Amino acid sequence: MLKVNDINVYYGKIHALKGISLDVKQGEIVALIGANGAGKSTTLKTISGMLRTKTGSISFLDEDISHTEAHKLVAKGLAHVPEGRRCFLQMTVMENLEMGAYTDPSNVKAGIEDVFERFPRLKHRKNQIAGTLSGGEQQMLAMGRALMSRPKLMMLDEPSMGLAPILVEQIFSIIKEMNEMGTTVLLVEQNAGMALEIADRAYVLESGRLVLSGTGKELLGSDEIKKAYLGG
Amino acid sequence: MTFIFNLINGISLGSVYAIIALGYTMVYGIAKMLNFAHGDVIMIGAYVSYCATTYMGLNPLLSVVIAMVVCTALGIIIEGLAYKPLRKAPALAVLITAIGVSYFLQNSALLIWGSAPKNFSSIVSFDSISLAGGKLIITSESIVTVIACIVIMIALTLFIKKSKMGKAMRAVSEDKGAAELMGINVNLTISVTFAIGSALAAVAGVLLCSAYPILIPTTGSMPGIKAFTAAVFGGIGSIPGAMLGGILLGIIEIFGRAYISSELADAIVFAVLIVVLLVKPTGLLGKKINEKV
Ligand SMILES: Nc1ncnc2c1ncn2[C@@H]1O[C@H](COP(=O)(O)OP(=O)(O)OP(=O)(O)O)[C@@H](O)[C@H]1O
Ligand SMILES: [Mg+2]
Numbered sequence: 001m002l003k004v005n006d007i008n009v010y011y012g013k014i015h016a017l018k019g020i021s022l023d024v025k026q027g028e029i030v031a032l033i034g035a036n037g038a039g040k041s042t043t044l045k046t047i048s049g050m051l052r053t054k055t056g057s058i059s060f061l062d063e064d065i066s067h068t069e070a071h072k073l074v075a076k077g078l079a080h081v082p083e084g085r086r087c088f089l090q091m092t093v094m095e096n097l098e099m100g101a102y103t104d105p106s107n108v109k110a111g112i113e114d115v116f117e118r119f120p121r122l123k124h125r126k127n128q129i130a131g132t133l134s135g136g137e138q139q140m141l142a143m144g145r146a147l148m149s150r151p152k153l154m155m156l157d158e159p160s161m162g163l164a165p166i167l168v169e170q171i172f173s174i175i176k177e178m179n180e181m182g183t184t185v186l187l188v189e190q191n192a193g194m195a196l197e198i199a200d201r202a203y204v205l206e207s208g209r210l211v212l213s214g215t216g217k218e219l220l221g222s223d224e225i226k227k228a229y230l231g232g
Numbered sequence: 233m234t235f236i237f238n239l240i241n242g243i244s245l246g247s248v249y250a251i252i253a254l255g256y257t258m259v260y261g262i263a264k265m266l267n268f269a270h271g272d273v274i275m276i277g278a279y280v281s282y283c284a285t286t287y288m289g290l291n292p293l294l295s296v297v298i299a300m301v302v303c304t305a306l307g308i309i310i311e312g313l314a315y316k317p318l319r320k321a322p323a324l325a326v327l328i329t330a331i332g333v334s335y336f337l338q339n340s341a342l343l344i345w346g347s348a349p350k351n352f353s354s355i356v357s358f359d360s361i362s363l364a365g366g367k368l369i370i371t372s373e374s375i376v377t378v379i380a381c382i383v384i385m386i387a388l389t390l391f392i393k394k395s396k397m398g399k400a401m402r403a404v405s406e407d408k409g410a411a412e413l414m415g416i417n418v419n420l421t422i423s424v425t426f427a428i429g430s431a432l433a434a435v436a437g438v439l440l441c442s443a444y445p446i447l448i449p450t451t452g453s454m455p456g457i458k459a460f461t462a463a464v465f466g467g468i469g470s471i472p473g474a475m476l477g478g479i480l481l482g483i484i485e486i487f488g489r490a491y492i493s494s495e496l497a498d499a500i501v502f503a504v505l506i507v508v509l510l511v512k513p514t515g516l517l518g519k520k521i522n523e524k525v
Contacts, residue, residue, distance in 0.1 A: 048413060074415030086410035088403055099403050103415035105396075149415065 001026045006056035009046050016042045018208040029185040031195040034205035040188040041083050044155045048080035075103040077152035085142040089131035100148030115144035136167040155186045192229035196220045233367045238490045244374035246482020247381035251436040252459030253474035255429030261405045261469035262425045268330040271456015272337035277303045277434030278441040292355035299434040307430025341449035349448045352441035373443045385475050461505050467518025
């Protein structure tokens with residue numbers, strides 16, 4: 001479904017991604033893990049068109065998207081929930097969800113019902129300004145907002161960041177649920193243990209290079225991973 | 233009676249400031265830049281209207297429409313040529329570019345229309361209203377200006393609240409990156425914002441010159457600066473703020489001129505701005521953003 005082939009991304013002179021290739025197949029949950037500054041967010045931003053690669057190519061649903069403008073990718077079925085949620089803090093929960101259906105206005109009503117079913121906490125706060133939501137609620141809102149475009153592939157950048165363990169569990173089970181309902185997921189996480197548990201496959205990124213890949217189970221059992229990311 | 237007369241004049245002048253301030257505030261809110269060339273678009277609008285009526289003998293209302301069309305195009309071109317390439321540049325570079333564009337417009341006007349003042353004839357053709365046995369005269373220009381200001385305010389508020397483009401503008405104003413990820417064409421949204429601001433500038437130019445009929449290439453600069461002040465005064469980025477700031481500024485200016493000193497009127501205006509910003513740095517209706525990390 002998504003094929004990333006040998007991309008090199010720079011911030012000015014900083015060479016952030018050094019020849020990354022990865023692929024995501026329909027129906028999978030693929031995790032991308034790595035330490036701070038490894039280039040995980042950069043990878044997602046390049047896929048969603050916010051950054052450009054100098055080399056190689058990116059294709060989504062057999063179409064080359066390496067030069068497609070970011071705003072055109074949403075309608076093609078690619079959603080990106082960015083690091084730090086980036087909800088529209090001055091808009092209400094409802095307005096945020098409406099923005100999510102910007103390219104697909106016919107889905108506003110059904111989409112909102114669906115989101116409220118998945119995230120009942122949002123329903124009770126639907127007229128509240130997003131800036132007054134808790135971190136966990138904002139994460140739910142960001143995911144709900146992305147769901148409003150009925151994406152085929154959802155890319156999530158550190159959805160568990162800054163959340164209490166119980167909320168993390170909840171977010172991960174929602175991701176699994178979304179996936180079972182048919183959304184393919186590319187998941188970036190620092191929380192490697194949790195991510196590997198729900199992932200079909202995973203890639204490990206280190207200073208802009210892919211150093212390991214395998215199924216979630218394989219990586220969970222690997223000594224290198226245990227040492228570097230799972231605290232022993 | 234003179235008090236009421238001054239008050240009406242103040243509201244009327246303030247309405248012009250408010251219409252100009254809307255352009256500043258929208259562009260600032262959405263593109264996060266101060267378009268210091270905005271005042272000069274006003275002047276161009278007035279010249280276009282002047283030419284359409286004087287040289288082509290067109291109906292004054294039609295001349296306003298033409299001025300709006302020309303200024304809309306001008307706004308889009310300025311944004312596309314001068315500002316768009318600087319989208320990721322430091323704010324200072326954009327600011328200096330805007331000042332450059334401002335001088336470019338003034339000097340182009342000087343080249344095209346010369347330095348001799350043009351005598352702008354009012355686009356309003358009905359008579360002034362005389363009340364209280366002729367003691368209080370409300371000029372027809374004042375009436376038209378205030379009505380135009382109210383209509384624009386309501387239309388713009390509805391547009392931003394209800395229309396798809398308006399919602400896109402609010403999203404872009406909050407977070408360009410997130411807006412892009414929602415599928416919003418951020419560049420187009422910014423262009424439309426410039427287009428609307430410039431069309432309003434044309435209206436403001438015509439109204440301003442209808443009330444104060446001397447038209448020269450620098451006609452737009454002082455009102456431009458004052459409208460910018462009004463936008464900051466009301467809370468930059470806020471549409472009702474631009475309105476309130478503009479009208480208050482107009483009233484303060486006219487009262488300062490009438491009761492204190494006509495030389496000091498402008499100084500008083502800016503002094504009030506400084507005091508307001510000291511007390512409330514976000515301006516009268518400026519939003520305090522509560523961010524959660
Ligand atoms: N806007 C930028 N300008 C310059 N360098 C940047 C920029 N954004 C990221 N980088 C650099 O690129 C590298 C990869 O950053 P990236 O944000 O992709 O890391 P990450 O894996 O997402 O880290 P984290 O887990 O902390 O979010 C880092 O070395 C970072 O310093
Ligand atoms: Mg990151």
